[in-house]
Amino acid sequence: MSAPKISLQRLASATTVDQVLGPVKSGGCGSSSCGLSAKPDDIDPAIWEKIRDHPCYSEEAHHYFARMHVAVASACNIQCNYCNRKYDCANESRPGVVSERLTPDQALRKVIAVANEVPQLSVLGIAGPGDACYDWKKTKATFERVVREIPDIKLCISTNGLALPDHVGELADMNVDHVTITINMVDPEVGAKIYPWIFYNHRRCTGIEAAQILHERQMLGLEMLTARGILTKINSVMIPAVNDEHLIKVNRWVKERGAFLHNVMPLISDPAHGTHFGLTGHRGPTAMELETLQDRLEGGAKLMRHCRQCRADAVGLLGEDRGNEFTLDQIPGEVSYDASKREAYRELVARERCDHATAKTEASQMVEATALGKSLLVAVTTKGGGRVNEHFGHSTEFQIYEASPRGIRFIGHRKVEQYCLGGRGADATLESVIAALVGIDIVLCAKIGDCPKDQLAEAGIRATDVYGYDYIETAISGLYSAEFGVEPLATTA
Numbered sequence: 009m010s011a012p013k014i015s016l017q018r019l020a021s022a023t024t025v026d027q028v029l030g031p032v033k034s035g036g037c038g039s040s041s042c043g044l045s046a047k048p049d050d051i052d053p054a055i056w057e058k059i060r061d062h063p064c065y066s067e068e069a070h071h072y073f074a075r076m077h078v079a080v081a082s083a084c085n086i087q088c089n090y091c092n093r094k095y096d097c098a099n100e101s102r103p104g105v106v107s108e109r110l111t112p113d114q115a116l117r118k119v120i121a122v123a124n125e126v127p128q129l130s131v132l133g134i135a136g137p138g139d140a141c142y143d144w145k146k147t148k149a150t151f152e153r154v155v156r157e158i159p160d161i162k163l164c165i166s167t168n169g170l171a172l173p174d175h176v177g178e179l180a181d182m183n184v185d186h187v188t189i190t191i192n193m194v195d196p197e198v199g200a201k202i203y204p205w206i207f208y209n210h211r212r213c214t215g216i217e218a219a220q221i222l223h224e225r226q227m228l229g230l231e232m233l234t235a236r237g238i239l240t241k242i243n244s245v246m247i248p249a250v251n252d253e254h255l256i257k258v259n260r261w262v263k264e265r266g267a268f269l270h271n272v273m274p275l276i277s278d279p280a281h282g283t284h285f286g287l288t289g290h291r292g293p294t295a296m297e298l299e300t301l302q303d304r305l306e307g308g309a310k311l312m313r314h315c316r317q318c319r320a321d322a323v324g325l326l327g328e329d330r331g332n333e334f335t336l337d338q339i340p341g342e343v344s345y346d347a348s349k350r351e352a353y354r355e356l357v358a359r360e361r362c363d364h365a366t367a368k369t370e371a372s373q374m375v376e377a378t379a380l381g382k383s384l385l386v387a388v389t390t391k392g393g394g395r396v397n398e399h400f401g402h403s404t405e406f407q408i409y410e411a412s413p414r415g416i417r418f419i420g421h422r423k424v425e426q427y428c429l430g431g432r433g434a435d436a437t438l439e440s441v442i443a444a445l446v447g448i449d450i451v452l453c454a455k456i457g458d459c460p461k462d463q464l465a466e467a468g469i470r471a472t473d474v475y476g477y478d479y480i481e482t483a484i485s486g487l488y489s490a491e492f493g494v495e496p497l498a499t500t501a
């Protein structure tokens with residue numbers, strides 16, 4: 009995804025989110041109560057209220073809303089074999105990586121600057137580059153300063169869990185509704201292969217003892233959060249031959265202790281990053297291995313499949329990073345909050361959301377109702393708003409959907425290099441894009457030229473821009489109908 013700069017004038021005159029992002033086929037329903045009616049039937053209203061604007065906790069919300077991280081929590085109390093916080097690269101997207109560490113006052117300036125310019129902003133997260141609970145004073149001071157200025161921003165933290173039980177009460181007092189704990193094991197023998205040491209109670213521990221303490225603290229923290237009604241998401245790094253099979257047990261344990269979501273992420277492993285796993289040649293899982301494990305976990309704790317493994321200073325919609333636009337040297341010394349863009353954008357989203365939800369349900373039901381027993385794996389290019397609205401050549405990732413007798417399901421995303429730069433495509437880049445699309449039947453995009461389309465066809469992947477600017481699910485159901493010769497539903501988008 010990539011977001012354009014959005015003026016207040018453009019926001020005020022738009023009637024759909026897509027008019028803000030680019031051209032559109034037709035408008036939303038115009039009712040301002042739609043944000044509520046977009047609630048899925050199986051979600052409790054109180055929980056929906058907490059997740060409806062959170063891009064990580066709601067797959068649907070990630071089409072509309074953005075998060076930002078402020079890198080205030082530098083210190084960490086454990087060592088993970090997949091982490092090296094010394095390495096930094098502006099193009100690198102993985103947890104623990106930042107370009108600029110901030111004090112709580114600097115973080116406040118940055119949050120205000122982003123809130124004034126990025127109307128999609130709904131969540132402030134602290135996700136490192138160390139541990140948000142261990143570096144607690146800075147985490148707390150940042151949240152306190154920000155909510156004084158921007159009371160409606162949601163607060164979110166990510167932690168390894170070791171220091172979490174010490175701060176659950178304060179998290180609840182500050183109305184932090186969303187806490188992520190990274191849990192990679194529930195068996196200390198597995199943990200000893202992931203964590204060489206922890207620092208706990210003024211002492212450095214290693215081996216099984218370290219993993220046992222970490223495990224107990226993680227479970228205690230999770231249980232305490234559940235008792236307080238704070239939504240928890242569990243992040244697990246899938247490390248082939250270390251914890252891949254074991255994550256099935258992790259999923260069961262965290263579900264039993266009230267976790268709201270389980271997010272299984274692939275190990276990022278590269279010798280250039282200087283991590284233990286990178287330097288010892290321990291590979292990460294392939295996209296197919298990850299999807300297979302996620303499929304095996306279906307039916308357990310609810311899965312998150314749209315994680316983008318953000319940097320600890322990420323800014324923007326998931327899948328884009330606008331952090332470079334908001335470095336401290338670009339932010340004035342004095343900056344005051346202007347709520348106008350965020351408010352205008354929220355009204356727009358509220359108007360459009362039920363239209364999208366209705367279109368999505370109808371499209372999925374249509375695919376289910378055909379009972380053809382046939383599946384299609386579809387790759388979609390989008391820049392937000394839940395529509396097929398990105399040109400093939402501008403895309404830096406594809407969102408993957410499956411249309412099958414189970415309906416239309418979001419499966420995940422695949423990152424690629426942007427093929428078209430300055431109007432010209434590069435053959436080598438296209439080859440890598442085609443390689444990333446292995447197994448895909450059809451690409452849906454807003455626009456595609458004959459040259460890439462032909463080369464995709466040679467690799468057995470079709471591509472079409474016929475459904476450009478439709479809602480994603482409406483486009484997929486139209487495609488499914490055309491593909492298998494069934495009567496399409498009238499488009500609602």
Ligand code: CLF
Pocket residue numbers: 063064075076077131132133134135164165166186188241271314315316317318326
């Ligand atoms: Fe940030 Fe994490 Fe909060 Fe989201 S990220 S602290 S829950 S606001 Fe989101 Fe990024 Fe994945 Fe994290 S996509 S890495 S799950």
Ligand code: SF4
Pocket residue numbers: 084085086087088090091092093103104136137138139168
């Ligand atoms: Fe790195 Fe986070 Fe692990 Fe600490 S807890 S070592 S910051 S990945």
